[in-house]
Amino acid sequence: MSGLVVVGVDGSASGLAAVGAAAEEARRREAGLRVVHAFLWPAMHVPLGPSPLGPPEGGLRTMVEKLVAEAVEHAKSVAPDVEVSHAVVTGEPLTVLEAQSLNAELVVVGSRGMGGFVGLLVGSTAVHLASHGRCPVLVVRETGASDGPVLVGVDGSPAGAKAIDFAFAEASLRGAELVALHSWTTWNAPAPPPQDEKAPYTSGPDERRAGEERLLAEALAGQQERHPGVKVRHEVVHGGTREALIEASRTAQLLVVGARGRGGFSGLLLGSVSQAMLHHAHCPVAVVRGSGGEKDGGA
Template identity: 75%
Template sequence: MGGLVIVGVDGSASSLAAVEAAAREARLRTAALKVVHAFLWPAMHVPLGPSPLGPPEGGMQNMVDRLVAEAVERARAAAPEVEVSHAVVTGEPLTVLEAQSRAADLVVVGSRGMGGFVGLMVGSTAVHLAAHARCPVLVVREEAPVDGPVVVGVDGSPAGDKAVEFAFQEAELHGSTLIALHAWTTWNAPLPAPQDPTEPYANPAEALGQEEKRLLSEALAGHRERHPDVAVEHETVHGPTREALIEASRTARLVVVGARGRGGFSGLLLGSVSQALLHHAHCPVAVVRGTAARH
C-alpha cells in the first residue's frame, strides 16, 4: 500500500504502546513510520538545557531526546523492516499532530498522555485529534489485544462510508473477520412504507428490523466486492449504538467508527458514539472522518 503512518509520543506507557501498534500498521501497509513529539516548552521560552547545578544529562532537551530515541528503538524492535524517522516539532500536541496528519494515511496516539488525570480513560489530545485530523486516527490503550475480529459501526450514512472502507482494509491487512454491527432503535430508524396500504404496520418492530437489515446489506455491498477475501458477519442489534459497540469491543482487536453518524448535528465534529467508544471501549478505536482527508 505504501504511504506514511504517524505516531505521537510523549514518553508515557500509553504512547509506547501506540508506537508498537503504529509500527505493526506500517509493516502491514508497507508504509514508512514517523515518530513525532510535540515540544511545547521552546514556544514558552523555558530554558531547555541542563541546570548549572544539575547533571550534564539533565534538562528538558535531553529528556525529549531520550524519549524520542526510546520510541524509535521500540518501533524498530516491533517492525525491523519498517523505515522509521522522527521529528521534534515545537508546539502543542493537537496542533502539531493535526498538521502532521495532512500528509499521513494514519495517525496513531495513546489513549492517555503524561498529563492524564487519574480515572480519565482517554486524554483530551486523542479526543480532539479524532475530531480534527485529516486522516483516520487510531487510539491505542496500553494493553491492546492482537487478535479478535475488527468491528465496524455501520449507520448507512454517506459520512460513515469511509469508516466502513477503512474497517474492510484493516480486516484484510490483519487477516481478521469483520463484524459489521448496525444498532437501531425506534427513535433513529426510518419507518418503512407498508407493503399493503390496507394493513399498515401490523408489526412495526418486525418491519423496522427487516428494513435495518436491508440497510446494513446495502451499506456493505460495494465494499464486499472490493475486498472479496474478507469474511464478514452481519450483526443487527435492536438497542442503543454506544452500548452495542462497547460490548462488542470486549472481544475485538479494533473498533472502527465514523466521526459523525446518522442524526449528527451540523458542525459537531465528533459524535456522541465516537466519544463514548474513545472513553469506554475495551480495545483500540479508529475514528474515521467522512470528509475528504487531505487539503
Template identity: 80%
Template sequence: MSGPVVVGVDGSASSLAAVEVAAEEARSRSAALRVVHAFLWPAMHVPPGASPLGPADSGLRAAVERLMSEAVERAGAVAPDVEVSQAVVTGEPLTVLEAQSRSAELVVVGSRGRGGFVGLLAGSTAVHLAAHGRCPVLVVRERAVPDGPIVVGVDGSAAGAKAIGFAFAEAALRGADLVALHAWTNWNALLPAPQDGRTPYAHEPGTPATGEERLLSEALAGHRKRYPGVEVRHEIVHGGTREALIEASRTARLLVVGARGRGGFLGLVLGSVSQAMLHHAHCPVAVVRGGDGNA
C-alpha cells in the same frame, strides 16, 4: 506513494504502547513510521538546555532525546524492517499532530499521556484529532485481542462509508474477520419517506425493523466486491449503539467508527458514539472522518 504512519509520543507508557501498535500498522501497510513529539517548552520561552548548576544531560532537550530514542528502539523491536524517522516539533500537541495528519496515512496516539499529550482519555487531544485530523486516527486503549475480529459500526450514512472502507482494508491487511455491527431501536431506525414528503425518524412501537438488514447489506455491498477475501459477519442489534459497540469491543482487535453519521448513531461534530468509544471501548479505536479526511 502513501504517507507514513505517524505516532505521537511523550514518554508515557501509553504512548510507548501506541508506538508498538503504530509500528505494526506501518509494517502491515508497507509504510514508513514517523515518531513525533510536540516540544511545548521552547514556545513558552523555557530554556531547553541543561541548568548550569546541574548535570550536562539534565535539560529538557536531553530528556526529549532520551524519550525519542526509547520510542524508536521500541518500534525497531516490533518491526525491524520498517523505516523509522523522528521529528521533535516545537508547538502545542493538538496543532502539531493535526498538521502531521495532513501528510499521514494514519495517526496513532495513546489513550493517556503526560506532559504534551495529557488529557487524551478525557478527550482533549484524541477527540480533537478525531474530529479535525485529515486522516484516520487510531487511539490505543486496552490491548487488542490478537485473534479477534475487526468490528465496524454501520449506520448506513454517507459519512460512515469511509469508516467501512477503512475497516475492510484493515481486515485485509491483518488477515482478520470483519464484524459489521448495526444497532437500532424503535426511535433511530429510518422508514421510507411517505407520500407527503415528510421523513419519519422512528418505527412505530412494535413494528419489526425489516429494513435494517437491507440497510446493512447495501452499506457493505461495494466494499465486499473490493475485498472478496475478507470474511464478513453481519450483526444486527436491537438496542443502544454505544452499549452494543462497547460489548463487541471486548473480543475485538480493533473497533472502527465514523466521526459522524446519521441522527441516532454517530451524532454531531465528532459524535456521541465516537466519543463514548474513545472513553470506554476495550480495544484500540479507529475514528475515520467522512468528507475531506484522507484514506
C-alpha cells in the same frame, strides 16, 4: 515503501503502547513510520539546557532526545523491517499532530498523555484530530484480542462509508474477520410506509428488523468484491449503540467508527457515542472522517 504512519510520543506508557501499535500498522501497510514529539517548552521560553546545579546530562532537551530515542528503538524492536524516522517539533501537541496528518495515511496516539502531551486525556486528542486532521486517527486503549475480528459500526449514512472502507482494508491487512454492527431502536429506525388507511404503521418487529438488515447490506454493497479475502459477519442489534459497540469490542482487535453519522450513530465523533467508545471500548479505536474533508460540528 509507500505511505506514512505518524505516532505521537510523550514519554508515557500509553505513548509507548501507541508506538508499538503504529509500528505494526506501518509494517502491515509497507509504510514508513514517523515518531513525533511536540516540544512545547521552547515556545514558552523555558530554559532547555542543564541546570547549573544539576548533572551535565540534565535538561529538557536531553530528556526529550532520550524519550524519542527510546520510542524509535521500541518501534524497531516491534517491526525491524519498517523505516523509522523521528521529529521533535516546537509547538502545541494538537497543532503539531494536525499538521503531521497532512502527509500521513494514519495518525496513532495513546489514550492518555503527559509531558509534551500534558492534558491530553482520553478523547480530546482523537476529537480534535478527527475534526481537523486529514487522515484516520487510531487511539490505542487496551490491547484488544489479537485473534479477534475488526469491528465496524454502521449506520447507513454517506459519511459512514469512509469508516467502512477503512475497516475492510484493515481486516484485509490483518487477515481478520470483519464484524459489521448496526444497532437500531424504534426511535431511530425509519417509519415504514403505510399498510392501509386504518392501520398506517402496522409493521411489526420482524419487518422493522428486516428493514435494518437491508440497510446494513446496502451499506456494505461492493466491499466484498473489492476485498474478496475478508470474511464478513453482519450483526443487527435491537438496542443502544453505545452498549452494543462496547460489548462487541470485548472480543475485537480493533473498533472502527465514523466521524459523523445519523440515527443510532448521530453525532458519533463529537457526541456521547464516541466519548463512550474512547472511555470504555475494550480494544483500540479508529476514528475515520467522512467524505469531503469538511469540518464536523459537535453534538
